[in-house]
Amino acid sequence: MTNPHITLVPGFRASGVACGLKKGNELDLALIAADGPCTAAAMFTTNRVRAAPVLYDQCIIQAGHPVQAVVINSGCANACTGEQGLRDARRMAEMTVDHLGLPSEAVLVMSTGVIGQLLPMEKVSAGIEQACQALSHSGGADAARAIMTTDTRPKEAATQVEIEGRTVTIAGMCKGAGMIHPDMATMLAALVTDAAIERDVLQHALQATVERTFNMVTVDGDTSTNDTVLLLANGQARNPMLSDVTSSAYREFANGLLDVATALAQAIARDGEGASKFITIQVTGAASWGEAKQVAKSIASSNLVKTAVYGEDANWGRVVCAAGYSGVPIEPDRLSLWMENRLDSLYLVKRGEPFEIDEARASAILAEAEVAFRLDLGSGRESATAWTCDLTHAYVDVNAHYRT
Amino acid sequence: MTNPHITLVPGFRASGVACGLKKGNELDLALIAADGPCTAAAMFTTNRVRAAPVLYDQCIIQAGHPVQAVVINSGCANACTGEQGLRDARRMAEMTVDHLGLPSEAVLVMSTGVIGQLLPMEKVSAGIEQACQALSHSGGADAARAIMTTDTRPKEAATQVEIEGRTVTIAGMCKGAGMIHPDMATMLAALVTDAAIERDVLQHALQATVERTFNMVTVDGDTSTNDTVLLLANGQARNPMLSDVTSSAYREFANGLLDVATALAQAIARDGEGASKFITIQVTGAASWGEAKQVAKSIASSNLVKTAVYGEDANWGRVVCAAGYSGVPIEPDRLSLWMENRLDSLYLVKRGEPFEIDEARASAILAEAEVAFRLDLGSGRESATAWTCDLTHAYVDVNAHYRT
Numbered sequence: 001m002t003n004p005h006i007t008l009v010p011g012f013r014a015s016g017v018a019c020g021l022k023k024g025n026e027l028d029l030a031l032i033a034a035d036g037p038c039t040a041a042a043m044f045t046t047n048r049v050r051a052a053p054v055l056y057d058q059c060i061i062q063a064g065h066p067v068q069a070v071v072i073n074s075g076c077a078n079a080c081t082g083e084q085g086l087r088d089a090r091r092m093a094e095m096t097v098d099h100l101g102l103p104s105e106a107v108l109v110m111s112t113g114v115i116g117q118l119l120p121m122e123k124v125s126a127g128i129e130q131a132c133q134a135l136s137h138s139g140g141a142d143a144a145r146a147i148m149t150t151d152t153r154p155k156e157a158a159t160q161v162e163i164e165g166r167t168v169t170i171a172g173m174c175k176g177a178g179m180i181h182p183d184m185a186t187m188l189a190a191l192v193t194d195a196a197i198e199r200d201v202l203q204h205a206l207q208a209t210v211e212r213t214f215n216m217v218t219v220d221g222d223t224s225t226n227d228t229v230l231l232l233a234n235g236q237a238r239n240p241m242l243s244d245v246t247s248s249a250y251r252e253f254a255n256g257l258l259d260v261a262t263a264l265a266q267a268i269a270r271d272g273e274g275a276s277k278f279i280t281i282q283v284t285g286a287a288s289w290g291e292a293k294q295v296a297k298s299i300a301s302s303n304l305v306k307t308a309v310y311g312e313d314a315n316w317g318r319v320v321c322a323a324g325y326s327g328v329p330i331e332p333d334r335l336s337l338w339m340e341n342r343l344d345s346l347y348l349v350k351r352g353e354p355f356e357i358d359e360a361r362a363s364a365i366l367a368e369a370e371v372a373f374r375l376d377l378g379s380g381r382e383s384a385t386a387w388t389c390d391l392t393h394a395y396v397d398v399n400a401h402y403r404t
Numbered sequence: 405m406t407n408p409h410i411t412l413v414p415g416f417r418a419s420g421v422a423c424g425l426k427k428g429n430e431l432d433l434a435l436i437a438a439d440g441p442c443t444a445a446a447m448f449t450t451n452r453v454r455a456a457p458v459l460y461d462q463c464i465i466q467a468g469h470p471v472q473a474v475v476i477n478s479g480c481a482n483a484c485t486g487e488q489g490l491r492d493a494r495r496m497a498e499m500t501v502d503h504l505g506l507p508s509e510a511v512l513v514m515s516t517g518v519i520g521q522l523l524p525m526e527k528v529s530a531g532i533e534q535a536c537q538a539l540s541h542s543g544g545a546d547a548a549r550a551i552m553t554t555d556t557r558p559k560e561a562a563t564q565v566e567i568e569g570r571t572v573t574i575a576g577m578c579k580g581a582g583m584i585h586p587d588m589a590t591m592l593a594a595l596v597t598d599a600a601i602e603r604d605v606l607q608h609a610l611q612a613t614v615e616r617t618f619n620m621v622t623v624d625g626d627t628s629t630n631d632t633v634l635l636l637a638n639g640q641a642r643n644p645m646l647s648d649v650t651s652s653a654y655r656e657f658a659n660g661l662l663d664v665a666t667a668l669a670q671a672i673a674r675d676g677e678g679a680s681k682f683i684t685i686q687v688t689g690a691a692s693w694g695e696a697k698q699v700a701k702s703i704a705s706s707n708l709v710k711t712a713v714y715g716e717d718a719n720w721g722r723v724v725c726a727a728g729y730s731g732v733p734i735e736p737d738r739l740s741l742w743m744e745n746r747l748d749s750l751y752l753v754k755r756g757e758p759f760e761i762d763e764a765r766a767s768a769i770l771a772e773a774e775v776a777f778r779l780d781l782g783s784g785r786e787s788a789t790a791w792t793c794d795l796t797h798a799y800v801d802v803n804a805h806y807r808t
Contacts (some may be wrong), residue, residue, distance in 0.1 A: 004778055013634035046729070047725065047728040048727075048730075048733065048734050049724050049725055049736045049739075050736075077721070078757075079725070080725075080736075080753065081758065082737075082756050082757040082758065114721065115721025116720060116724070116753075116758050162787065218768065225721075225724075225725050225728060264525060274507060303707070303799075304803055307799075307800055307803035307804050308803065310800065311803070311804025311805045312804075313804065315518070317481070317484050317518065317519025317520035317629075320519070320520070320629075321483070321484075322452050323453065324453030325451045325453075326452075328452075329452060331450050331452075332452065332454075332484075333486070335453075348520075349484065352484075353486040353487070354485065354520050354521075391803075392800060393797050393801075395698055395707075395711075396714065396797050396799075397710035399707070399708055399712065399795075400712065400714045400715025400716075400717065401715045
């Protein structure tokens with residue numbers, strides 16, 4: 001869809017404002033608000049060190065309260081900030097509750113940025129007031145821009161599906177760039193829909209989707225303290241309530257959600273810190289989806305694979321090596337490997353025996369901005385796909401001086 | 405010890421020659437030969453994809469044959485090379501057996517370099533003949549140089565211990581630089597000693613040592629297909645046979661072995677690909693050594709920690725974040741963290757609460773070539789130390805065009 005902002009979904013307004021958390025008057029505080037209460041589902045980082053807003057949101061989600069707004073700041077992660085950090089996260093929610101006249105506990109909070117620094121609450125307070133005033137049905141683009149950190153562009157996606165004669169819209173925005181690795185690959189994503197859907201079905205849909213989208217992305221192997229994916233459903237599409245995960249109506253919704261989440265997850269890998277190439281790792285012929293995933297992510301996480309693609313060097317041995325240390329009991333003499341782009345597919349290894357590389361074709365494939373490796377394990381019929389980017393000089397630039 | 409070459413150990417000769425596997429007439433084939441049969445212990449990569457020489461050596465070691473020589477080439481890893489690769493590895497051993505007049509199966513083989521290419525056996529054959537002729541009691545330095553790939557300097561260590569009135573010498577050499585991660589952190593290491601020691605005791609000593617030395621190093625998180633550590637003992641020191649791992653004589657030997665292996669493991673991290681700084685991660689206050697190790701290695705493997713140190717940015721939140729996703733059930737509010745060098749120790753986090761950073765002291769610490777983070781988990785009395793290097797522009801340079 002063109003201009004796939006979250007405010008495409010009926011009943012949602014948004015805004016993005018600048019309150020001085022980032023340098024140069026950049027947008028740094030986003031707000032999403034629904035016209036009425038929403039069913040909410042969420043997934044959070046598996047890091048044992050969880051940021052204050054993650055701890056706060058987990059309580060709200062676990063209690064099962066309806067949610068009506070999400071306030072998000074960039075520039076400071078409010079992580080590793082002790083008791084004061086928890087008070088600040090709660091205060092962000094309370095200020096939003098006050099300004100919008102919502103029930104307490106109807107607001108979720110997300111933060112992203114530097115770890116280990118306290119939020120400058122005077123600036124945040126002014127930003128929340130400003131964001132509440134700026135809410136509009138065309139504010140999605142500003143919101144998507146306000147949650148960026150080292151992202152070079154906003155990440156938005158939307159789709160529409162027909163559910164029993166009603167049009168249901170699903171849209172989302174996310175930010176990525178660095179500290180990107182499972183479980184919960186993105187630092188922050190907010191998805192909204194006007195579907196009518198029961199709470200446990202919504203959570204089921206979110207988990208199934210995240211497992212195959214955000215959790216299949218890696219940029220640098222570091223799982224963040226702040227990873228959060230939220231999904232809000234306001235029911236305004238007036239479709240018959242989705243309450244059965246085996247129904248065809250649910251499948252329509254789940255496929256639409258998968259489309260939006262896949263587009264956002266791929267956008268994170270494409271815009272990984274310093275990235276010059278988008279890399280797809282497809283693993284086929286696995287005994288189970290879990291094993292296919294484990295091998296795909298091991299390859300996608302390899303610094304050596306990522307630097308070789310950056311250097312446009314067909315050093316495919318590193319792909320096989322990373323499969324070998326994935327922890328999956330692969331059989332080396334059953335492995336087959338191809339390097340591919342949209343135009344060509346170069347067969348590199350056939351059941352454990354290497355071909356001599358056609359360097360001209362290899363160079364042509366690697367010269368493209370999108371490169372794929374397809375590895376067949378020869379052990380079954382399951383497959384999985386992971387996405388990553390190359391490891392470049394620019395990645396080192398971005399991360400050597402991130403805090404300063 | 406000054407000039408700590410492996411040929412310091414009585415009864416061992418070595419050589420290093422150039423046979424055209426590397427460019428520019430660099431040394432690329434090493435040979436270690438004992439005057440008589442040695443007891444041998446070894447540890448190999450845990451990668452499911454094991455190079456042909458690893459598969460060959462595993463058979464020899466498992467059969468328990470005495471070993472009298474080790475032939476090592478750099479420039480080509482002979483990994484992912486199928487049946488032909490296995491034939492080539494066996495042929496390297498047989499050629500050495502023939503030239504030196506040894507019993508068959510008395511020679512081990514190691515290879516390191518590019519994965520997925522066949523060995524140019526004509527060059528290797530000429531190299532082995534030349535290396536056999538060049539064997540000498542002063543050839544250790546050449547051998548250490550001939551096993552280098554992207555290493556910028558040879559890595560050698562030696563020590564002497566007294567065991568029941570007899571002087572026992574232990575020496576080793578290794579190579580590292582890239583594709584360095586547990587389990588079996590080094591690509592190749594050869595250790596030799598003149599101790600008289602039973603075979604199962606020798607293997608016990610090697611395993612205990614490797615676990616706390618080579619397996620505590622990471623450069624880039626990629627576990628190689630060729631990792632091998634060998635330990636040969638020729639018994640010429642004529643100490644009473646070491647046969648009891650609880651004896652004080654064994655402890656003398658084990659401590660000496662630990663000293664040599666620690667020096668070699670640290671040398672690998674210091675000379676990691678593109679490294680400008682040597683980083684020590686010390687984890688204390690853990691419930692078990694295993695948990696301390698897991699946290700230390702998670703931090704040492706973090707690209708974000710490594711780039712921050714390169715940029716001399718005291719972004720300590722990344723250290724806590726990497727502890728959080730280590731898989732160990734740490735308690736965030738019990739964590740204490742220090743950043744240290746030889747001269748100063750800066751307290752950053754006290755039981756979960758951050759201090760405001762003294763940026764001047766932080767900068768002074770980070771300006772040094774050796775930096776340490778000490779993390780106390782507040783959960784017990786065990787500790788572990790891991791070693792790594794920073795992630796630099798030069799790492800990307802080295803790996804973007806390694807093959808070409």
